[in-house]
Amino acid sequence: MIDPRFYEALGPVTVRALSPSGEIGGDAEHKLTGAAPADRAGPNDLCYYEGKKAAVLDSAPGACIITPAQAHLAPKAAALIFSERPRSLFARLVPALLRPRSFASNAPAVHPSAKLEDGVRLGAGVVIGADAQIGAGAEIGPNSVIGPGVTIGRRTRIGARVSIAFALVGDDVSILAGAVIGEQGFGVAGDASGPVDVPHLGRVIIQDRVTIGANSTVDRAVFDDTIIGEGTKIDNLCHIAHNCIIGRGVLIAAFGGISGSTVIGDHATLGGRVGIGDHRTIGAGATLAGGAAVFQDVPPGEVWSGYPARPLRKWLREAAWLSRRAAGGREEGK
Template sequence: MPDTSFFSKGAGLTARELCALTGSELGEGTDPDLRVTGLGPLDRAGPDDLVFFDNPRYETQLQATNAGCVLVAQKHLAVMPAGLPHLIARNVSIAFAAAGRALFPAALKPTPILGQAGISPRAEVDLSARIEAGVTIEAFAVIGPNVQIGSGTVISPGAVIAAGCAIGRDCRIGAHVSLAHTLLGNRVVLHPGVKIGQDGFGYVPGPAGMDKVVQIGRVIIQDDVEIGANTTIDRGAVRDTVIGEGTKIDNQVQIGHNVEIGRHSVIVSQVGISGSTTIGDGVMIGGQTGINGHVTIGDGAQIAAVSVVAGNVPRGARWGGMPAKPVREWFREMRFLTELAKKGRTTRNDSDE
């Protein structure tokens, strides 16, 4: 069974309540009063756990599961073991996510590490800082002059908020986060180690070496943005770096100066975005992708993982590869190269490998 020692179980949810929450339907023979209190994978779940099945690759695990209840799509009902309680969901992933949020609300965003509300006497808070009621500032956090912090926000140990920064309401600022020249909206979550507002990488060749270019812009992060651990976002040079409402950024992402990212985009781990790039709304960028500076990625575009984007990407396009290009073209080229390599293979070439 999954070990949930870091997130205690509550009263749980009945199958009837899960249906109301997720828009699912009771499966044949499923008791509406059946109660689950936890989540788990198919192969480790116990009788109190909810699991999901949406990939035939795991059918063997489904047949042997000890789970209390399974979220399953209509198209997979034929492989459900007889007598196993189940709920029929239109979208299994969305339903499972909704159930998880209800069962473990404490896992949604970082909570105070020391479990204490208010301002710790061991925090360093400048007298000119304007802090609304209901803010938690934990030990060893540093709050600089003229900082503004909205109610319900939690500042974790070791965080440094530099002069003039503004943080909205109900934000979560993780341990050892560093903010400078930054304005945050409401309900922003910054995981541990995030660094925002440092100067971008700007130099010009001079007679004695590289001359530094000043970076005098800001970083503006709108409402409901979440940024993963150890991600860095540089402030603008002569205009602002902007992260749009609802955008989600994974761990270890680098965002350069003057970058503008639209609303509700998703950027996966280890992506690097060079300066002055513009990314539209609803864009999805796969992990370990590099994006050249001064390019535009249109609304709704999708970039495959481990790609290199060297030019503009049209709205709604699906690109991948090095350099990135439309996915169908990329796949044709890969298939052609594979076939060409097979034609050129000889017994001698294989023995040399």
């Protein structure tokens, strides 16, 4: 469900009005008010379907954007909108249904509807949006911006020039200067007219006692939540992409880059400049050595290294073999 603290519904809009020039099957006058992933879409939701495994949808969306060849895979949809590029069309239609909440023009720096508990300290130039909530003893550094609906827990410290939007932040969190939390992730769909940004309608959840380093970024999810678990420590200049789930007590050193929809188990450790491909799972207690480039799932408790990353012992054997080969070549060249 889209969180109304962060997004405004613009509907209802009929399927015909939403896609006036599109080819429509079913009830073109069916009214839509929201958007959802295909597997969870309800009777008032727009979704899209690009099923690679040709599985029949169990959900009953209000309207489903789908290719004509796969129309039979959405039998419960009230209406179908036909497109050869469903994701791209979805990206173009959603802004007519939903809009991220923004700062009201001419509003005071701290919106009157924002709720600040006792002992909150605000630096010079702080901006706080409508309906934001700041817990007791929290500190917001100079020129930081807290978006509409954002919740920040008790005793949390926000550094200077931090931007937080579409996020729920726990107690005793530290977010250092220049960090950006809750911006749209890098989701792009293409069609004949070029690339288009895919709307991100989710949130960021930062649990208690997390530290996020200076100039690091955490993207909000497409529909659900990007989650940073309790006690996780993220160094400076790291990037957590949309839909990631980072477990409890995870350590991520500087320049770490975590691609979208990656899951990192509790107490994993990532050295500096580690990069992880999208949709990967890093098991609990795993260690990724500095500079590792991870394109596979990593089992719990294992130590991986290298580019591409592989189990440490295997990497060491390969490095030793290459060293011997190189040494042999130099001997032959004498």
